[in-house]
Every structure is written in C-alpha cells, then in structure tokens.
Amino acid sequence: MMISQQDYIEYPLFLKYLIHTQPKRTFPAVGYRVRFVYRQIPKNIVKNEGKRIEGGKMKFPKYRPRRLRKDDLFRRMIRETHLRPDDLILPLFVRPGKGSKQPISSMPGHSQLSIDLLIKEVKDARSLGIPGVILFGIPEKKDEMGSEAYAEDGIIQKAIRQIKEKVEGILVITDVCLCEYTSHGHCGVVEGGRILNDETLDLLARQALSHVRAGADIVAPSDMMDGRVGAIRKILDENQFEDIPILAYSAKYASSFYGPFRVAAESKPQFGDRKSYQMDPANGDEALREVRLDLEEGADMVMVKPALPYLDIICRVKQTFNIPVAAYNVSGEYAIVKAASQLGWVDGEQVMMESLISIKRAGADLILTYFAKEAAKKLQSH
Ligand code: PBG
Numbered sequence: 108m109m110i111s112q113q114d115y116i117e118y119p120l121f122l123k124y125l126i127h128t129q130p131k132r133t134f135p136a137v138g139y140r141v142r143f144v145y146r147q148i149p150k151n152i153v154k155n156e157g158k159r160i161e162g163g164k165m166k167f168p169k170y171r172p173r174r175l176r177k178d179d180l181f182r183r184m185i186r187e188t189h190l191r192p193d194d195l196i197l198p199l200f201v202r203p204g205k206g207s208k209q210p211i212s213s214m215p216g217h218s219q220l221s222i223d224l225l226i227k228e229v230k231d232a233r234s235l236g237i238p239g240v241i242l243f244g245i246p247e248k249k250d251e252m253g254s255e256a257y258a259e260d261g262i263i264q265k266a267i268r269q270i271k272e273k274v275e276g277i278l279v280i281t282d283v284c285l286c287e288y289t290s291h292g293h294c295g296v297v298e299g300g301r302i303l304n305d306e307t308l309d310l311l312a313r314q315a316l317s318h319v320r321a322g323a324d325i326v327a328p329s330d331m332m333d334g335r336v337g338a339i340r341k342i343l344d345e346n347q348f349e350d351i352p353i354l355a356y357s358a359k360y361a362s363s364f365y366g367p368f369r370v371a372a373e374s375k376p377q378f379g380d381r382k383s384y385q386m387d388p389a390n391g392d393e394a395l396r397e398v399r400l401d402l403e404e405g406a407d408m409v410m411v412k413p414a415l416p417y418l419d420i421i422c423r424v425k426q427t428f429n430i431p432v433a434a435y436n437v438s439g440e441y442a443i444v445k446a447a448s449q450l451g452w453v454d455g456e457q458v459m460m461e462s463l464i465s466i467k468r469a470g471a472d473l474i475l476t477y478f479a480k481e482a483a484k485k486l487q488s489h
Pocket of ligand 1 (some may be wrong): 282283284285286287298329330333364366368381410436437438439
C-alpha cells in the first residue's frame with residue numbers, strides 16, 4: 108500500500124489525539140474497537156508522526172535536543188541529509204560560432220558558450236564530480252515552427268555530438284521544448300493566438316528523437332503539453348531507443364522565477380504568457396495528477412520546478428510516488444542569491460548551501476542548479 112502524506116493529514120485530529128492518548132478511558136464502551144482502529148493505522152505513520160507529537164518521553168527537561176547539537180562532531184554524526192556532487196546537474200547554454208562567450212548579466216558566472224568553449228565547461232563539471240549537464244540551445248535563426256529544434260544539424264544536436272566525441276564520463280541531458288527555437292517564443296505551435304497541444308506533440312517527439320540520435324543520454328521535456336511523455340516514449344521505442352530514460356518536467360509552474368533564463372535563452376514569449384500550459388502556483392494536488400499522468404505515460408524520473416518556492420510539492424511528490432525526483436533550482440532563485448550577495452546583504456555561499464540541502468531534505472534526489480560547480484567545489488574542499 109502506498110501511504111501518502113494526505114492520508115495522514117486527512118485523519119481527524121481530535122480522534123487521533125484521543126486514540127493516541129487514552130482510548131479506554133475516553134471510550135469505555137468502544138475502547139477495544141478504537142484500539143483496533145488504532146492498530147490499523149500504518150505503523151510508520153504512527154511512529155513518524157503521532158508518537159513524535161504526543162510522546163510523553165520527549166519532554167523537557169528529560170529530553171534536551173541541544174545535547175546532540177553540542178559541536179560539529181555531534182552535528183555531523185546525527186545529520187539526516189547529505190549533499191554530494193552526485194546530486195547536482197549543471198545547466199549550460201550553447202550558441203553558434205567559435206570562441207564565443209556571451210556573459211549573462213543576470214546570472215553571474217554563466218554565459219552563452221559556443222561549442223568549443225562548452226566542451227571545456229563540460230570537462231570542468233566532470234572533474235568536479237558532477238554526473239550530468241543539461242543543455243539549452245540558442246539557434247542561428249528562429250521560425251514559427253521552431254524547426255531548428257528538430258534539425259539534424261541544429262545547435263543542440265551538434266553540441267551533443269561534439270561532447271560525446273570529446274568527453275567521457277558525464278551524462279548529457281537535453282531540454283525538449285520549442286520556446287528557444289520559435290519566433291513567437293511559445294513552447295508549442297501557435298494558431299490564432301492559441302498554443303495548440305496535439306499538433307505540438309509530433310514536433311516534440313521529433314526533437315527528442317533527434318537529440319537521442321545525436322547521442323543524448325536522457326531527454327527532459329519541459330514544454331508542458333499534455334501527452335508529450337507518451338509521444339516521446341513511443342517514438343523512442345519505435346526507433347530502438349527503449350533504453351533511453353525520460354526526465355519529465357511534470358510539475359512545472361508558470362513562474363516569474365524564470366526571468367533571467369528567458370533573457371539567457373532568448374526565449375521570452377512575444378505575446379501573452381505561459382499560463383495556458385504551465386501550472387498555477389496556487390495548486391498542489393494538481394501537481395500530483397501531473398506526475399501520475401507522466402509516470403503512466405512512461406516517465407522514468409519527474410521534476411518539480413522551481414524548487415525553493417515549491418518545497419511542499421517536492422515533498423508530496425516524493426512521499427506519494429517514491430520515485431526519483433529532480434528539482435530545478437531556477438535562474439531567478441540563483442539571481443536573487445547572487446544579487447543580495449553582491450550587495451553584501453547575505454552570505455551568498457552559505458545561502459547557496461542551505462538552499463541546496465533544503466531542496467534535498469524536502470525529497471529531491473537530483474538538483475538542477477546554476478550553483479552546481481560552485482557547490483561541488485565547496486563539497487570537495489571539505
Ligand atoms: C523551457 C524552459 C524554461 C526553463 C527551463 N526550460 C523557461 C520557461 O519555461 O519559460 C527555465 C529555467 C530557469 O529559469 O532556470 N524550455
């Protein structure tokens with residue numbers, strides 16, 4: 108049986124209180140019945156939640172949490188969550204040309220890179236112990252149908268081939284989406300101001316297949332069209348790529364935290380916004396439905412995006428489905444920390460480490476983050 112967090116929360120609080128404390132006295136006539144019900148509550152819920160809250164032993168002055176916080180040795184010994192370079196994925200932006208590096212002003216330390224310089228960056232990431240990079244492309248030219256997204260010699264396809272030829276021991280993940288390649292900047296085919304769903308699926312499937320043909324290890328659809336995971340799984344299987352996993356951006360919110368990325372990837376929508384396909388930040392249950400759908404369509408890993416404002420979603424997804432969960436610590440989250448740090452208002456390095464460990468503690472197995480290299484360096488020096 109799968110136990111979700113909701114099962115626990117929906118359990119009536121007053122009843123929980125009574126049966127956890129004194130069932131016989133509270134309900135003399137039905138005491139046994141209540142105790143029977145009590146036994147039916149899955150053990151781990153009782154252990155992890157109930158007792159911890161009601162438990163008589165865990166009371167001051169008998170119980171003093173500070174005993175185990177005394178110094179760094181104690182804290183290391185009882186630490187519950189650990190961050191490793193293995194948990195991090197580095198996003199990179201690829202542009203046409205040679206020897207070309209275009210710094211992204213709102214994302215200090217990051218640039219659009221031509222393929223030759225990108226290779227060096229990928230090697231750096233590998234030497235820091237980072238297991239994968241995710242690529243975003245800035246095409247030579249954009250058009251209505253985003254045709255460079257699925258062209259055999261598109262910027263991403265070329266970049267993948269080069270990386271695979273020159274660097275070993277690091278996974279190449281690709282973002283599958285049309286917005287960087289379309290003239291209107293939307294993630295799907297546009298007709299009469301609407302973003303068409305089913306008409307977009309074929310293009311996304313072709314894009315994913317072209318990435319895999321070029322050598323991509325994992326494809327990550329981020330467009331939020333309904334049915335795209337199924338369409339991608341089908342085309343990959345039909346072309347004997349049944350062993351290539353899909354990392355689905357399942358719970359991707361219509362977020363203002365993507366601002367710096369859209370400048371970096373030159374992918375700002377030219378009209379309207381993305382609210383008709385990306386999720387409403389107010390919704391949590393819907394994220395679980397999105398994840399369920401993607402898993403049924405064949406996703407191997409799912410993603411929650413952004414990360415820090417959506418830690419509750421990361422937690423619910425992990426607890427409900429118990430599958431590999433990625434979280435995208437997006438451009439705006441990065442920019443905010445960098446800006447405040449440059450102003451001297453926060454300690455940027457500490458805020459970075461605290462943010463990453465929090466995302467992991469919430470339930471993420473993988474974190475896509477612009478901090479990847481910086482954090483990996485810090486972890487290595489420990
Ligand atoms: C869409 C895509 C976006 C991001 C990753 N993939 C932008 C969007 O949906 O507008 C945002 C990542 C970030 O902000 O760091 N291809």
